[in-house]
Amino acid sequence: xxxxxxxxxxxxxxxxxxxxxxxxxxxxxxxxxxxxxxxxxxxxxxxxxxxxxxxxxxxxxxxxxxxxxxxxxxxxxxxxxxxxxxxxxxxxxxxxxxxxxxxxxxxxxxxxxxxxxxxxxxxxxxxxxxxxxxxxxxxxxxxxxxxxxxxxxxxxxxx
Amino acid sequence: xxxxxxxxxxxxxxxxxxxxxxxxxxxxxxxxxxxxxxxxxxxxxxxxxxxxxxxxxxxxxxxxxxxxxxxxxxxxxxxxxxxxxxxxxxxxxxxxxxxxxxxxxxxxxxxxxxxxxxxxxxxxxxxxxxxxxxxxxxxxxxxxxxxxxxxxxxxxxxxxxxxxxxxxxxxxxxxxxxxxxxxxxxxxxxxxxxxxxxxxxxxxxxxxxxxxxxxxxxxxxxxxxxxxxxxxxxxxxxxxxxxxxxxxxxxxxxxxxxxxxxxxxxxxxxxxxxxxxxxxxxxxxxxxx
Numbered sequence: 001x002x003x004x005x006x007x008x009x010x011x012x013x014x015x016x017x018x019x020x021x022x023x024x025x026x027x028x029x030x031x032x033x034x035x036x037x038x039x040x041x042x043x044x045x046x047x048x049x050x051x052x053x054x055x056x057x058x059x060x061x062x063x064x065x066x067x068x069x070x071x072x073x074x075x076x077x078x079x080x081x082x083x084x085x086x087x088x089x090x091x092x093x094x095x096x097x098x099x100x101x102x103x104x105x106x107x108x109x110x111x112x113x114x115x116x117x118x119x120x121x122x123x124x125x126x127x128x129x130x131x132x133x134x135x136x137x138x139x140x141x142x143x144x145x146x147x148x149x150x151x152x153x154x155x156x157x158x159x
Numbered sequence: 160x161x162x163x164x165x166x167x168x169x170x171x172x173x174x175x176x177x178x179x180x181x182x183x184x185x186x187x188x189x190x191x192x193x194x195x196x197x198x199x200x201x202x203x204x205x206x207x208x209x210x211x212x213x214x215x216x217x218x219x220x221x222x223x224x225x226x227x228x229x230x231x232x233x234x235x236x237x238x239x240x241x242x243x244x245x246x247x248x249x250x251x252x253x254x255x256x257x258x259x260x261x262x263x264x265x266x267x268x269x270x271x272x273x274x275x276x277x278x279x280x281x282x283x284x285x286x287x288x289x290x291x292x293x294x295x296x297x298x299x300x301x302x303x304x305x306x307x308x309x310x311x312x313x314x315x316x317x318x319x320x321x322x323x324x325x326x327x328x329x330x331x332x333x334x335x336x337x338x339x340x341x342x343x344x345x346x347x348x349x350x351x352x353x354x355x356x357x358x359x360x361x362x363x364x365x366x367x368x369x370x371x372x373x374x375x376x377x378x379x380x381x382x383x384x385x386x387x388x389x390x391x392x393x394x395x396x397x398x399x400x401x402x403x404x405x406x407x408x409x410x411x412x413x414x415x416x417x418x419x420x421x422x423x424x425x426x427x428x429x430x431x432x433x434x435x436x437x438x439x440x441x442x443x444x445x446x447x448x
Binding site: 014016030079 | 171172175176179180182183184185186187188190191198201202205206209212213215216217220287288289290291292293294295296297299325333335339340341361423
């Protein structure tokens with residue numbers, strides 16, 4: 001619970017304040033989604049669903065979109081990640097990257113589908129302009145975050 | 160009873176997911192139907208809890224950024240001898256501080272000049288955060304209802320229109336930029352007096368829609384707010400036409416705009432306060448000095 005609240009506050013602060021300089025063409029990695037990815041395998045699917053919902057709700061409150069947009073998406077992502085956690089656990093770096101990319105793209109597609117349904121967004125332009133680059137950027141950052149413990153251990157061994 | 164309980168236990172995973180999705184779906188539906196009162200409270204409550212952390216992070220990041228720049232400067236000067244290095248570091252730090260102050264003064268002078276040349280009442284605010292998603296374009300500013308802000312107050316910069324206030328907490332407020340995909344405001348082509356709707360467009364900047372097909376619209380035309388809609392006063396510069404799109408079979412033409420304000424580099428903004436707004440702008444033209 002403490003980890004969840006701390007992670008949520010850190011994500012909110014970093015996403016809103018610090019990611020501006022690292023945005024590529026206006027696209028920033030989605031740290032809230034990475035938080036859901038990283039926390040969900042540690043808990044039951046029920047808890048992961050609720051965690052995903054709360055993370056999404058917080059992101060919705062900090063964005064200009066309708067409240068519930070990301071809550072919907074992250075509930076699905078949290079539940080699916082926790083449900084499939086045993087199948088998703090892998091040490092192969094390339095597999096980790098592809099899984100993150102697939103999850104981020106899936107989250108983007110669900111969000112886009114809701115935006116098309118509720119706000120009448122055109123589906124093609126956002127798909128190319130937001131979903132794909134956001135999924136790629138988020139997957140790369142998530143992959144690097146997952147590598148941090150290994151890099152640290154390797155450095156410690158070398159020292 | 161025991162059967163119901165057993166069924167609930169058995170399918171609780173699916174039930175919880177379905178409940179979460181249902182709640183999220185209902186929340187979105189309520190907002191689309193403009194039933195905002197309860198949801199606005201929920202949104203403001205979350206924003207109220209999270210925004211202090213964002214403000215603290217913004218202040219800390221600013222301080223750390225300055226320390227980091229000092230560190231980088233020092234590293235560059237380390238090759239020189241000790242005395243010159245220390246002297247240079249001090250001078251460098253002073254120069255960068257003075258440059259920062261000069262730039263800030265320049266920006267604030269711009270804001271002040273705008274305040275002084277109009278009779279409208281402005282409130283200056285600093286930007287402390289940006290939208291948490293890549294789907295929408297909003298900013299978080301460090302002024303809220305305690306400073307007199309309310310929803311729908313127009314937000315401007317010295318060069319032109321920035322957006323409008325959409326959420327207010329006691330000490331922060333959220334500003335919807337004109338480039339946000341769900342933003343829409345009345346626009347007026349200054350040269351030909353043709354009106355249209357200026358709206359954001361995900362991944363494609365700013366557009367003026369619903370321009371009559373036979374209207375004279377050309378690249379380079381200046382677009383200002385039309386004053387229609389009751390949110391933005393008439394005459395605030397919005398952007399310049401950079402392309403005109405006439406699709407075959409369409410009833411209207413569209414113009415792509417380059418915003419007057421560089422929205423990606425904003426650090427401070429001015430909020431046009433309601434009471435004075437009537438005095439300053441309702442005549443239908445920009446305020447005179």
